[in-house]
Amino acid sequence: MLVEKKKRRDQEIPMASLADIAFLLLIFFLVTTTIDVDRGIGLTLPAKGEQTEVRSKNIANLLINAQGEAAIDGDPVPLNEINRVIREKITQNENLIVSVKTDRLTKYETYVEVLDELKVANATRISIAEPER
Amino acid sequence: MKFEGKQKVEPGIPLASLPDIVFLLLIFFMVSSVFKEFSGLPVTLPNARKIEKLQGKRDVAYMWVNKGGQISVDDRIVPVSSVSGMMLAKARDPQHPLKLVSMKIDQNTEMGVVNDVQEQLRESDAPGALNVNYSAKPVF
Numbered sequence: 240m241l242v243e244k245k246k247r248r249d250q251e252i253p254m255a256s257l258a259d260i261a262f263l264l265l266i267f268f269l270v271t272t273t274i275d276v277d278r279g280i281g282l283t284l285p286a287k288g289e290q291t292e293v294r295s296k297n298i299a300n301l302l303i304n305a306q307g308e309a310a311i312d313g314d315p316v317p318l319n320e321i322n323r324v325i326r327e328k329i330t331q332n333e334n335l336i337v338s339v340k341t342d343r344l345t346k347y348e349t350y351v352e353v354l355d356e357l358k359v360a361n362a363t364r365i366s367i368a369e370p371e372r
Numbered sequence: 373m374k375f376e377g378k379q380k381v382e383p384g385i386p387l388a389s390l391p392d393i394v395f396l397l398l399i400f401f402m403v404s405s406v407f408k409e410f411s412g413l414p415v416t417l418p419n420a421r422k423i424e425k426l427q428g429k430r431d432v433a434y435m436w437v438n439k440g441g442q443i444s445v446d447d448r449i450v451p452v453s454s455v456s457g458m459m460l461a462k463a464r465d466p467q468h469p470l471k472l473v474s475m476k477i478d479q480n481t482e483m484g485v486v487n488d489v490q491e492q493l494r495e496s497d498a499p500g501a502l503n504v505n506y507s508a509k510p511v512f
Contacts, residue, residue, distance in 0.1 A: 261394040268401035277426040277474055279507040286502060287494045343484030347477050350486070351418040351506055358422035369487060 280354050282365065297334045299325065303353060305344035318349070321356040329362060340368040412436035413444045418479040420508035431471035431500070433462050435489070439480040443489065452488050456496035463498030470500035476507045 301321070302310045309316050316324055329335050337357055341350055357365055413436040426432060435455075436444040443450055445458055462470040473493060477486060493501045 258391040258394060261391055261398055265394055265398045265401065268398065268405055272401055272405040277432075277505070277507060278423045278510060279426070279474065279505045280420055280422070281424050281503070281505050284490055284494055284502040284504060286499075287497055341483040341487070343482060343487070345483040346479065347481040347483060347486055348418045348479035350483055351420055351479070351508055354506070355420040355422055355508075358420075367490065369491070 280351065280358060282354065282367070284367065293336060297332065297336055299328055299335055299337050301337055301339045301353065301357075303339070303341045303345050303349055305342040307346060307349040309349075309353060318352055318356065321353060322360040325357060325360040325362050329360065334364075335362070336364040336366055337362050338366045338368050412447065412476060413438040413442060413449075415439075415476050415478040416480070417476060417507050417509050419511045420506075421511055423508055423510055424505075426472065426474060426505055430468050433459065433470055433473045433501075435473060435475050437475065437477040437481055437485060437489065439478040441481065441485040443485075452485070452492060455489060455492035459493060459496040459501040460498050463496070463500050470498060472503045472505055473501055474505045474507055 300312055304310075307318075309318055309321060311321070311324055311328075325335075325337060339350075339353060339357075354365070412434065415436055415438055433445065438444075443452055443455065445455065450458065459470065459473070475486075475489070490504070493504065
């Protein structure tokens with residue numbers, strides 16, 4: 240009698256689908272990855288009790304009211320014009336310090352917009368004044 | 373005279389190394405993907421044009437303020453009066469002293485709250501707490 244030997248199967252993992260699996264994982268990670276970079280407007284606050292006398296001609300007072308309207312040295316200025324006005328003032332006086340003062344009810348959005356305008360105008364000396372209570 | 377014809381090179385991209393390339397990309401994305409540590413408060417950030425990137429994520433304190441005036445530091449809601457103490461504690465951390473405070477403030481927040489927080493930062497008397505970064509979305 241002929242006893243048939245059991246045929247040995249090739250014991251291997253199928254490699255053909257490897258690339259597909261890897262692609263699937265790759266796509267999963269591509270979709271879920273959020274490369275979130277923190278970006279924003281940088282500013283340095285003055286230290287506590289730090290008070291320096293500044294000659295009033297070196298200061299531009301920028302006021303923002305609760306309605307989101309701005310005024311530079313008393314003249315109302317539309318928000319998108321701040322950049323131009325401040326730039327002009329800086330070319331006249333290099334030591335100009337822009338003092339930003341807001342109302343307690345001013346929206347933060349307006350404040351950031353004004354700071355942005357100042358940054359666009361290359362104003363490096365920005366001072367944040369406390370709002371009146 | 374016999375001219376030898378040009379040998380035809382079979383056109384085709386070698387596919388044998390494809391899985392390797394894909395795995396390389398896969399490993400890159402696995403390593404570079406970060407899972408968020410803090411979720412903070414839900415805020416809508418304001419827009420800005422002239423923005424700068426934050427350097428060094430380790431020495432940064434994250435602070436959220438939503439439009440209701442709630443303040444969150446490191447995923448905990450804290451009263452405004454305790455901000456200065458927390459910042460001072462962070463500044464004294466010997467391994468990662470505080471260098472910058474990243475403020476994620478909702479665009480509809482009132483400036484009164486923002487000013488109170490800034491007063492607290494000044495109050496803390498820590499040099500790192502004076503460097504603030506108002507988080508904003510870029511507009512082009």
